[in-house]
Amino acid sequence: xxxxxxxxxxxxxxxxxxxxxxxxxxxxxxxxxxxxxxxxxxxxxxxxxxxxxxxxxxxxxxxxxxxxxxxxxxxxxxxxxxxxxxxxxxxxxxxxxxxxxxxxxxxxxxxxxxxxxxxxxxxxxxxxxxxxxxxxxxxxxxxxxxxxxxxxxxxxxxxxxxxxxxxxxxxxxxxxxxxxxxxxxxxxxxxxxxxxxxxxxxxxxxxxxxxxxxxxxxxxxxxxxxxxxxxxxxxxxxxxxxxxxxxxxxxxxxxxx
Amino acid sequence: xxxxxxxxxxxxxxxxxxxxxxxxxxxxxxxxxxxxxxxxxxxxxxxxxxxxxxxxxxxxxxxxxxxxxxxxxxxxxxxxxxxxxxxxxxxxxxxxxxxxxxxxxxxxxxxxxxxxxxxxxxxxxxxxxxxxxxxxxxxxxxxxxxxxxxxxxxxxxxxxxxxxxxxxxxxxxxxxxxxxxxxxxxxxxxxxxxxxxxxxxxxxxxxxxxxxxxxxxxxxxxxxxxxxxxxxxxxxxxxxxxxxxxxxxxxxxxxxx
DNA sequence: GGTCATGTGTGAATCAGGTTCAAAAAGTGG
DNA sequence: CCACTTTTTGAACCTGATTCACACATGACC
Numbered sequence: 328x329x330x331x332x333x334x335x336x337x338x339x340x341x342x343x344x345x346x347x348x349x350x351x352x353x354x355x356x357x358x359x360x361x362x363x364x365x366x367x368x369x370x371x372x373x374x375x376x377x378x379x380x381x382x383x384x385x386x387x388x389x390x391x392x393x394x395x396x397x398x399x400x401x402x403x404x405x406x407x408x409x410x411x412x413x414x415x416x417x418x419x420x421x422x423x424x425x426x427x428x429x430x431x432x433x434x435x436x437x438x439x440x441x442x443x444x445x446x447x448x449x450x451x452x453x454x455x456x457x458x459x460x461x462x463x464x465x466x467x468x469x470x471x472x473x474x475x476x477x478x479x480x481x482x483x484x485x486x487x488x489x490x491x492x493x494x495x496x497x498x499x500x501x502x503x504x505x506x507x508x509x510x511x512x513x514x515x516x517x518x519x520x521x522x523x524x525x526x527x528x529x530x531x532x533x534x535x536x537x538x539x540x541x542x543x544x545x546x547x548x549x550x551x552x553x554x555x556x557x558x559x560x561x562x563x564x565x566x567x568x569x570x571x572x573x574x575x576x577x578x579x580x581x582x583x584x
Numbered sequence: 585x586x587x588x589x590x591x592x593x594x595x596x597x598x599x600x601x602x603x604x605x606x607x608x609x610x611x612x613x614x615x616x617x618x619x620x621x622x623x624x625x626x627x628x629x630x631x632x633x634x635x636x637x638x639x640x641x642x643x644x645x646x647x648x649x650x651x652x653x654x655x656x657x658x659x660x661x662x663x664x665x666x667x668x669x670x671x672x673x674x675x676x677x678x679x680x681x682x683x684x685x686x687x688x689x690x691x692x693x694x695x696x697x698x699x700x701x702x703x704x705x706x707x708x709x710x711x712x713x714x715x716x717x718x719x720x721x722x723x724x725x726x727x728x729x730x731x732x733x734x735x736x737x738x739x740x741x742x743x744x745x746x747x748x749x750x751x752x753x754x755x756x757x758x759x760x761x762x763x764x765x766x767x768x769x770x771x772x773x774x775x776x777x778x779x780x781x782x783x784x785x786x787x788x789x790x791x792x793x794x795x796x797x798x799x800x801x802x803x804x805x806x807x808x809x810x811x812x813x814x815x816x817x818x819x820x821x822x823x824x825x826x827x828x829x830x831x832x833x834x835x836x837x838x839x840x841x
Numbered sequence: 842g843g844t845c846a847t848g849t850g851t852g853a854a855t856c857a858g859g860t861t862c863a864a865a866a867a868g869t870g871g
Numbered sequence: 872c873c874a875c876t877t878t879t880t881g882a883a884c885c886t887g888a889t890t891c892a893c894a895c896a897t898g899a900c901c
Contacts, residue, residue, distance in 0.1 A: 500790035507764025533757035540793030
């Protein structure tokens with residue numbers, strides 16, 4: 328009886344280890360060769376398993392991609408965990424969220440492309456329900472972090488409570504601005520075509536304009552590049568002190584340990 | 585000689601007509617059955633041509649999609665042409681751009697999905713250079729409209745000229761906000777998961793916050809839903825008067841005539 | 842130990858759909 | 872009408888995801 332249970336336990340552990348291996352190698356392959364470089368049979372061979380075995384873990388190629396994305400998203404979300412503990416005013420904390428995300432994107436350039444591909448109707452349609460919810464779940468802490476900062480700012484009197492607008496909906500602004508700028512920055516040749524450079528610097532300034540528009544104290548004039556830079560440096564320093572720097576080389580490759 | 589030239593002319597015209605037919609039917613198919621519903625051989629058969637003929641117009645399936653997208657983008661861009669002529673202050677004009685785009689998205693729900701799919705690295709890589717530039721070119725009037733409104737606002741004294749920031753870069757803010765919100769709104773089940781509804785209403789309020797943060801006159805408090813609604817209605821009315829209403833049923837289907 | 846039932850792994854075969862290209866048809870000039 | 876060029880055709884090809892009949896391992900029971 329005990330015997331039976333412990334072998335079952337071992338089985339589950341082995342199975343999970345194998346799944347982690349698949350996800351790990353898949354991610355490596357995507358990083359090296361792009362999304363097209365990921366081929367189911369090649370990946371299986373890489374891991375020294377048969378194609379069919381791979382399909383016992385993932386219903387389809389898209390399902391596998393969603394699993395990879397979920398793992399990365401968990402890493403991304405983890406960055407926001409330290410933010411509530413930072414010694415910063417609420418407005419700076421919101422900035423910290425945006426900066427942490429910008430830095431994550433800089434360190435993991437393929438993450439955005441993967442997500443973009445994944446949420447495409449063609450791809451998303453082939454992702455199993457379980458993986459869909461897993462991915463949504465992995466992203467939840469991100470919007471929760473945003474919501475928490477907004478709530479705190481309101482409670483603390485930094486941000487007047489907007490009428491007909493919950494905390495999530497207030498956070499939607501910076502979030503959408505962030506998402507949109509990442510999109511534009513990643514669209515091959517788009518910003519170049521309009522001769523726009525350093526999109527993230529502009530994201531930060533527009534971010535301040537947005538928050539100042541909502542009267543989020545302490546207000547900061549977006550048209551004061553020096554102060555904007557100083558504030559960015561201040562918040563980046565706080566992030567770095569908490570171990571979430573732009574130069575965090577981690578890059579997820581160390582996930583296996 | 586004349587003869588030769590005129591048959592060549594006729595040839596070109598016929599060829600263009602055939603290409604338009606392909607694009608038209610392809611779009612119809614996408615609208616009806618989604619992106620997966622578009623199959624090269626089926627489409628060719630639909631149009632009563634052989635598969636190979638289709639490939640004389642489009643290097644690949646992705647190339648065809650880009651052509652469809654370019655056509656839609658031209659329609660989208662056309663909406664902005666009337667905006668400079670509207671009898672509105674510059675701030676309201678910027679709002680008009682956003683509203684026109686929201687309405688376009690409402691009338692053409694598949695447009696965003698197509699674009700999203702297209703700019704994916706996997707897909708974009710298979711689009712011919714000619715079609716890429718054509719698509720970029722089709723989108724240019726959009727950012728030009730934005731840039732023009734910003735320039736006008738600065739010239740008119742409605743918007744203080746921000747330091748270290750050109751007109752395009754100022755327009756980048758509302759543009760990114762717009763793009764980001766459309767993205768979030770289109771991500772299947774994302775906003776539902778966080779119990780956020782009416783994303784475009786929030787987009788409009790955040791838009792006002794952003795512009796107010798940049799001191800774009802006449803300032804409008806984003807936390808005044810009644811005034812925001814009134815302003816939206818005012819601008820929508822101006823758009824409707826110019827023939828660019830939310831209820832414009834056009835839907836591109838009439839493109840063939 | 843031997844044998845059967847059950848679950849797991851295998852990888853060659855299947856399938857789908859985009860793409861090609863050799864042959865046929867149409868067009869052109871003399 | 873003939874020789875030659877250009878265009879069209881659609882069946883064959885190719886790639887790569889997915890499946891599934893079979894081999895194999897595991898554990899229960901005699």
